[in-house]
Amino acid sequence: MKILTNEKYPIESERNKEIHVPKEVGTVAVWRGEATEVKFKDFRDRLKDAGAGNNPANVNPNVAGVEWGVLDRNTQFREVTVVKKFSDTTLYFSTPPADAPKSIKQRFADLTNSTGSTAAADLDAAKRAQLEYNEKIKEIPRW
DSSP: OEEEEOTTOSOGGGTTSEEEOOHHHHHHHHHHTSEEEOOOSSHHHHHHHHTTTOOGGGOOOSOOSEEEEEEOTTSSSSSOEEEEEETTEEEEESSOOTTSOHHHHHHHHHHHSOOOOOHHHHHHHHHHHHHHHHHHTTTSOOO
16 A cells, blocks of 8 residues: 655654555554555556566575585485585585585584495395295294
């Protein structure tokens, strides 16, 4: 909503100016006598005025900042992977890049140096145990 403020408007820097405010704020200001509503000729003028300060080239649609993460080798990659997300880009690294935070480098080192078993090793161990068990029960008489 566009309003023309007067001397009673509570914000001194916006007194005696035409400003855009949310409809709820404008309605209350008009009701209290602090402003008058600016009427538009038609919807085209209203849309033109509303978009006057909006230049799409000056707006960054992406969230500012960088997100870091470390994926374990049991995820989609078969090795420990560093993930860097910024704007609408996601990058994957096999080693931490120079600009990675210390916590990411430490997490990468912890996961790389771990001696924990992987799913493939667990499966091989289970197969081996099953084969040994089958060999052991071959000679048992069955009734």
